[in-house]
Amino acid sequence: METATTGRIHSWDLSTGVDGPGTRFVLFVSGCPLRCLYCANPDTWHLRDGRQATVDEVMTEIEKYRRFVSVAGGGVTLTGGEPLLQSAFTGALLRRCKEAGLHTALDTSGLLGARATDELLADTDLVLLDIKAFDIATYRKLTGGALAPSLTFATRLDRLGIPVWIRYVLVPGWTDDPAAVDGLGAFLAGLGNVDRVDVLPFHKLGASKYDALGIPFPLRDNPVPEPATTERVREQFRAHGLAAH
Template structure:
């Protein structure tokens, strides 16, 4: 499990690699969000919509100072809407020192912080980030270990360890699950994930996200093999059936 440890927090100017920013996001946490998409990810998800985020060195190198200067331009909108700053990816925990410093600075400005992560990392390296974040959006791609390995190319266990830790410290968390017909939609897979989520003390809601093919063109441009050409987005009926499995266990789901 490779994680960048460059640019430790004591550096005068902490720097990292980003893919892009979104100044008025509305889907990655509450309210209006300033979303930073980091570069670099150890997962190889079959349905990834940002395959151009795979390699950190392909991103743009920026300092936390630069990001904070840009973030402050939108602070009025964020605070008025109950929003804040979300760091997504790629995988933000691939650059833990960089992300922790972004959140620390945001907290100094009174801004809400959210981390959108797969949870795939060394938990000890993630602790400084978790300490600085108000909300975690934890993507659990599958609960069946074999399906998870097939979908992502990595092991499920680090994500489950992250989920248990977040529950132990009662860190507010939203669970995200992407419903992919023929891939992650097996009834046992959803039921076992719902059973697991029901054991956690900190989950505010589960988001069942429909698979989409908006990033397919990027795979083609990058010369990567896209294995889901023939996979269609789930129907409303399929989404509702998945949501019902979570609701049956008393879990709030959207």
């Protein structure tokens, strides 16, 4: 049973620039309701695969790096998996990080956005919102989930005035359709809280994890995007007045 003080985590790492501003302590929380065909972290899918940890234990680890990440203009990012699958634990961690004076970021698909209480979001300085596709049928085939909750969550974040970085994984044959990209660009341009859009080229760096787990990597034979395609998609977002990287 989920409690506010205990959760299941996969691992943690330090990163710069890709998981929010500055150098960040990135905590990978276990468990995810989606099965994205391009997922690079299949080892985070199941709660049972993580190790149990208390909020105090995680904060003790974060404290070792608090000065370093603060001086580097960073903070703490909760990712996964899907942090909102363990929303009470995630909320408690965000609260403790805010009390410690750390910038907080939440990386989420938005599928479980309804689980994010206003109190949890009040302790979140930045949301990294992964919008997997903008065509409803494509989203379902690509992730096994529904698009609508992510868009509803995006609208709610705008209403609350919480800054958002959009993450969009560019997968040839799946998320590179110009009309769908324009549709997403128009939707995002209608929000007032989108600071940037990160177009992330699909890669196969997680293939070895699938091999180790003995499960097939669905997009093993799918091509990676050409640089020209990646730039074209970024330009489409820029055409809507969005800062695309």
